[in-house]
Every structure is written in structure tokens, then in C-alpha cells.
Amino acid sequence: MKKILILVLLLGLININILPCYAKTVKVHANTPVEFTVSEVKSSADTAVGEKVSITVDSDVVVNGVKVFKTGAKGYLLVNDVQKRAFWGQGGKIIVTRGKVFDANGQAHRIEFTKEYAGKDTTWSVVVATLGLATVILFPLGLFGFVRGKDAKTLMNVPLEANILDEFYFTPAL
Numbered sequence: 116m117k118k119i120l121i122l123v124l125l126l127g128l129i130n131i132n133i134l135p136c137y138a139k140t141v142k143v144h145a146n147t148p149v150e151f152t153v154s155e156v157k158s159s160a161d162t163a164v165g166e167k168v169s170i171t172v173d174s175d176v177v178v179n180g181v182k183v184f185k186t187g188a189k190g191y192l193l194v195n196d197v198q199k200r201a202f203w204g205q206g207g208k209i210i211v212t213r214g215k216v217f218d219a220n221g222q223a224h225r226i227e228f229t230k231e232y233a234g235k236d237t238t239w240s241v242v243v244a245t246l247g248l249a250t251v252i253l254f255p256l257g258l259f260g261f262v263r264g265k266d267a268k269t270l271m272n273v274p275l276e277a278n279i280l281d282e283f284y285f286t287p288a289l
Contacts, residue, residue: 159207
């Protein structure tokens with residue numbers, strides 16, 4: 116009986132050591148969707164091209180039964196273009212594009228995404244200018260920058276979707 120018990124324990128120990136070799140590897144194809152939200156507010160007033168905008172994965176991404184991206188995983192988008200609010204009521208703009216998201220093992224993967232955030236234009240300045248009152252009221256205000264649009268801001272907690280740019284093989288860490 117002791118020999119059988121020792122044999123069972125020995126086989127169990129061997130199986131524990133071999134188990135990681137049998138972790139399932141899956142191929143994650145390009146264009147696999149990843150749902151996320153922006154997790155910080157950026158304004159066109161103080162954001163520069165090249166800055167990172169933090170994102171958080173909203174839901175698990177599972178490929179063939181393997182969880183590749185976990186809910187709450189972090190990532191970022193890159194600011195591609197910024198236009199500050201301008202004279203004559205023009206609102207600001209922020210354009211964010213490609214970025215990276217981190218898988219369940221902590222490896223970064225490129226994502227394809229483009230979004231433009233626009234500030235509100237001030238339209239009353241255009242109306243006053245077309246009525247001929249610009250020389251009296253609007254011209255001095257516009258000349259010195261008192262009539263400006265609103266700054267553009269990134270929106271938090273709005274569900275967005277990006278696609279994985281490159282295909283890769285993923286093996287979960289055990």
C-alpha cells in the first residue's frame with residue numbers, strides 16, 4: 116500500500132512539473148476588437164502632440180477559450196494632432212490615433228484607432244460679422260482674442276472600440 120501511495124504522489128509531482136508545457140497557445144488575428152474607455156481627461160488647451168492618453172479595457176477578450184485581454188487592463192492612445200481654440204469663435208480639436216494595450220501577460224500590442232474630439236464653435240461671432248456689426252463690436256473683440264471657441268476635451272467613460280493591428284501568438288502564464 117505504501118508503494119502505491121508513493122507511486123501516486125510521484126506521478127502527481129511529475130504532472131505538476133509538466134503541466135506548464137501544455138498551456139494552450141492561441142493565435143490572435145489582426146483586427147480583433149478590443150473595447151475600452153478613456154480613463155483621463157485631456158484638454159486642447161494644455162495637451163501636446165505625442166502625449167499619451169490612458170485607456171482601460173472594458174471587457175475580457177477571449178480567443179478560443181483563452182483570456183487574452185482582461186477587464187481593467189491598461190493601455191494608451193497617442194495624441195496625433197492638437198489645435199487650440201482660436202479667434203473668431205473656432206473651437207479646439209484633439210485627434211488621438213494608434214496606441215497600445217497590454218495583454219494578460221503584460222505584453223504591449225498595437226491597436227488601430229482614430230477619434231477626433233472637437234470643442235464647440237462660437238457661432239454668434241459669425242452671425243454678428245455677417246450683419247455688418249463687425250466693425251463696431253466684433254472686430255476689436257476678435258482682434259484681441261476675446262471671442263474664442265471652447266477647448267476640446269477627451270470624454271471619460273464612453274465605450275470605444277479599437278482593433279489589434281498585428282496578429283500574434285498568446286500563451287497564458289500559469
